[in-house]
Every structure is written in structure tokens, then in C-alpha cells.
Amino acid sequence: MKKTTLLLGLVAISGLAQAGNLSLGAGDDFVTLSRTPNGLGLGFTADYLNNKHGDDSASVGLEFAVPAGPLTVAAGAKAIYVDADGYGSAAALGGRAALDLGSNFSLFGQGYFAPSGASSGSIREVNDVNAGLRWNPVPLFTVETGYRYFDVKREDAQRNRKLADGPYVGVGLQF
Numbered sequence: 001m002k003k004t005t006l007l008l009g010l011v012a013i014s015g016l017a018q019a020g021n022l023s024l025g026a027g028d029d030f031v032t033l034s035r036t037p038n039g040l041g042l043g044f045t046a047d048y049l050n051n052k053h054g055d056d057s058a059s060v061g062l063e064f065a066v067p068a069g070p071l072t073v074a075a076g077a078k079a080i081y082v083d084a085d086g087y088g089s090a091a092a093l094g095g096r097a098a099l100d101l102g103s104n105f106s107l108f109g110q111g112y113f114a115p116s117g118a119s120s121g122s123i124r125e126v127n128d129v130n131a132g133l134r135w136n137p138v139p140l141f142t143v144e145t146g147y148r149y150f151d152v153k154r155e156d157a158q159r160n161r162k163l164a165d166g167p168y169v170g171v172g173l174q175f
Contacts, residue, residue, distance in 0.1 A: 025170025032148055040067055049150055051163050055084035070100035078112055080126055084152050084161040088121035090114035104136040127151045142172040
């Protein structure tokens with residue numbers, strides 16, 4: 001686990017050279033840290049999620065984004081590591097969208113899904129969804145509110161886990 005965490009940290013630090021958004025959010029029973037790229041082209045993503053039950057998930061991925069006026073859409077893939085009633089990993093496909101509303105506000109959403117054929121161990125599928133509203137009061141700083149849902153289904157349904165399922169608030173840096 002320590003080596004995986006160190007590797008994810010080093011990869012995340014190297015990706016900071018690319019324009020993006022780094023945000024930290026907290027819900028009733030979970031904390032989330034994520035890095036999302038900005039602009040046209042290939043970008044690096046990273047997410048970490050921990051809940052009050054000690055379950056956690058970390059992911060890294062690549063996506064290709066296309067801005068079209070106020071709308072940006074991206075499609076990509078993530079490698080997801082899950083430690084929730086046992087270890088496992090999954091390869092998820094998905095995407096995100098962001099809509100600039102003007103006056104420094106934007107709507108955002110993302111969704112990634114890993115079916116049983118792309119999951120290891122006892123993991124049958126992973127659903128990772130996040131949507132919200134972001135406010136950029138000054139050029140570098142963001143405030144956001146949203147809803148985070150992260151669900152892990154296992155071969156044994158009694159071991160299914162929802163790492164996040166609820167609203168959150170967060171702050172971030174946009175660079």
C-alpha cells in the first residue's frame with residue numbers, strides 16, 4: 001500500500017505542470033481529493049477518496065478534452081485501486097463535461113464505469129460519478145459544491161461498498 005501511495009503521489013506531482021484544477025472536498029462521511037486537467041488535448045487525472053469506515057480508492061487516468069465555446073467535453077480511462085473490505089483494481093472508461101455559465105460559475109460532471117471484465121479480484125463493477133457547481137471568485141481559487149457517488153459491487157453482494165453517496169463542499173486551486 002505504501003509503494004502504491006508513493007507512486008500515485010509522484011505521478012500526481014508530475015502532472016501538476018499541466019493546467020488543471022486541484023480540489024479537496026468533504027461530505028458527511030467522506031473526503032475526496034481530485035485533479036482534473038483544463039484545455040484541449042490529452043490530460044492527466046487523479047482522484048483519491050476516503051470514507052469514515054476506512055474504505056478508500058485511488059485512481060489515475062488519461063483523458064482527451066475538446067473545448068467548444070463554453071462547453072468542454074472529455075473522454076478517457078482510469079486505473080482504479082480500491083481498498084474496501086478487501087483489495088482490488090479496475091480499469092474504467094468514462095468522461096466529463098464542464099459548462100461555463102459566466103460570472104465565474106461553471107457546472108461540471110463526470111462519470112466512469114468499470115464492468116466485471118475490467119475488474120480484478122472479487123470486484124464485479126465500479127461506478128464513479130461526480131457532479132456539481134464551481135465558483136471561481138479569484139483567478140487561482142475555486143469553491144465548489146456537488147454530489148459524489150462511488151459504488152463498488154463485489155461477487156459476494158454482502159461485501160458491496162458505497163465509498164461515497166452524498167453532497168459535498170470543497171475548495172480548490174485552478175492553475
